[in-house]
Amino acid sequence: MPRRTKLAPRKTPTQERSRATVDALVQATADLLVRDGYEKLTTNRVAERAGVNIASLYQFFPGKEALVAEVRRRHVEAQQVAMREAMTELRGQGLEATVRALVSMGVAAHAVNPKLHHALTEELPARVSRVGQPEEDPVLAEARKVFERLSVGVEDMERALWMVDTVAHAVIHRGVIERPGDLASGALTEELVTLLLRYLRRR
Template sequence: MRKRDTVTPRKQPSQDRSRATVEAILTATAYILVRHGYARLTTNRVAQRAGVNVASIYQFFPGKEALLAELHRRHIEQGRGAARAVLAAHQGGSLERVLRTMVEAGIAAHAVEPELHRVFSEQMPRIKATRSAASEGFLLEEARELLSAWGCAAPDVERAWWMMQTAAHAVVHQAIVERPDDLRSGALAEELVLMLERYIRGKQTPGPRAGAGPEDT
């Protein structure tokens, strides 16, 4: 018994009222996080904003951390969903089209509650999962295999993938704050696809299928 779990939700709300309470609590948490910042997030404030009693929070969550963890989990899930939607709608084709799809999926993932996203990635101490978790929504595992088909030299493939992932994520993420216009206009996506494509194209093993990916004409 080292220490009690401070992150897993306590009990699943079974009745309607309970579920509404939990929703209210999480909504309030998000609101305060965005509006006042992590430093000003207190359980009492959350309760007040949610219109419930502090004690009610502890009925469903073992502590403050659990609140944030759950909110974060949901946020990631939503981002992932958005990304999946894009990937599902448009898949396959030329290298460029695959990359574009992935970039757009990433952008979509970052588009859900961007303010909240920002708070999570800028102000949250403990939650390191941010990037990797979001990235799973960003460049999904499925996509990885598509790419490996283009034939990078063996030792490189994993590292190259990491490079792309890292660079692409950072560019999209920073753009939210620093280049919102380019994000909206699509110029940024264009540019990012360019960067990734040129990078990966240079990786292709020359030979039988030189200059072309599997499905490329």
């Protein structure tokens, strides 16, 4: 394992002023990421845009990957907050309600900050993007339980879960960009729910 240190922030700012500095840096990173993409993201530009001295940047972050990692961490956090509501509905429901809830959660997650989301998923090189979030998706874990309880007629549960995850993500993700109207109207969601239910309801 090489310097994974590259990804973690350096100092956790405790004082008031420092936190403002860090926030400015993270915000600037997000802005530049959205506007110009990862390629043109440089530590100098981030510092300049944040109105922070470049040396200060290095006081808190070991490099630009760490900045991006922090941006993603905060974004994921925000997404999880957004999902938490729909999450509750997940318990003790029937299959349709469950699937509907799962899809809603996905949509909610994508609605948090679509542009940043796009930048984080599409502009980032996979190497940068993938690192640091290998944990099992809590939503998937929850879904597994529900599906098992409902004894969905599926051969390989893991595979089915993977399919659902893959399909739902893809439809929502591409939908945000290519069919925003259908997403907003709920038509796309409906289509997705139909697809998933037909897939899961087997004899």
